[in-house]
Amino acid sequence: MRLLGLDPGLRHTGWGVIDTTGNRLVHVADGVVNVRAGQPLAERLSDLFRALNEVLTRYAPDAAAVEETFVNKNPASTLKLGVARGVVLLAPAERGIPVHEYSANLIKKSVVGVGHADKMQVQMMVRRLLPGFVLSSADAADALAVAICHAHHAATKAKWIVTPEITLSPPGRGQGEGVHKLARSAEAAPSPQPSPRRGEGVNAARSVEAKRKPTVAETERARRLRRDSTDVELLLWRRLRDRQIDELKFRRQEPVLGFTVDFVCHEHNLVIELDGGQHAAAATRDERRTRMLEQAGFRVLRFWNGDVIENLDGVVEAIRAGAVR
DSSP: OEEEEEEOOSSEEEEEEEEEETTEEEEEEEEEEEOOTTSOHHHHHHHHHHHHHHHHHHHOOSEEEEEOOOOOSSHHHHHHHHHHHHHHHHHHHTTTOOEEEEOHHHHHHHHTSOTTOOHHHHHHHHHHHSTTOOOOOHHHHHHHHHHHHHHHHHHHHHHOOOSSSOOSOOTTTSOSSOHHHHHHHHHHSOOOOOOTTTHHHHHHHHHHHHHSOOOHHHHHHHHHHHHTOOHHHHHHHHHHGGGTTTTOOOEEEEEETTEEEEEEEGGGTEEEEEEOOOSHHHHHHHHHHHHHHHHTTOEEEEEEHHHHHHOHHHHHHHHHHHHHO
């Protein structure tokens, strides 16, 4: 699939094209549409529309993704940006190309793994995910990040099979069978036993570490992440808070073992994590994090952001099933 990412702006609109094959991402092209200042607004919008159509004609994307607009303090600037964004949405839609929109926080979390990452982090990860990409413009890098974000969500949706048993990408980075089959296989399989010499000591040490009082730095980091929660985290939190799932009491962005986990229910030693990135660095970090949490006695359930967006009820049922095991 060929994807076009767009970062709207009245003066500078970034664009980036990538090809996707499974989890493989290939950089095709990128650039910036620069519209001359000082022209009447209608002429600037016309120039933007023509330039975007040239990009669409040349690269023929299968889908387009656009970053959602945030509200500026200046109402006039917000209105002008909104008008430019309308042109950016119109150009591919007028050709029958599907257009998808993503919030800035979701884009950053999909690419970097952190919803409040800065531009330098985004640019670094875009270079890592797209070998051969040479940074020429921050606007172009932002547009490629939008395309990468959509590539992840498109891949997540493509994995779903609508049957009674397979309704959700199972926890653990979206591989394997459905929730009910996963539960049955877990019941049949023997539980791993720690080493009689070293395993028990490690688990005990991890358990003590998990119960220690978090440091000031860890508490401040958790507070900052709660304040900067992504839209997907807030969507799931609305179902977890106030004990809406079988009276389970969850906390969000909680320091555990030096990490800040997305959601935790201490009564059931249950940790819920949301995965937004698909790069190797994030996968390795998440595996290490999960291993340490499990050694401390926690059960860890992982879900893709797309699972929460498209199948929230399925995610809730998987959490409920995980809590009673």
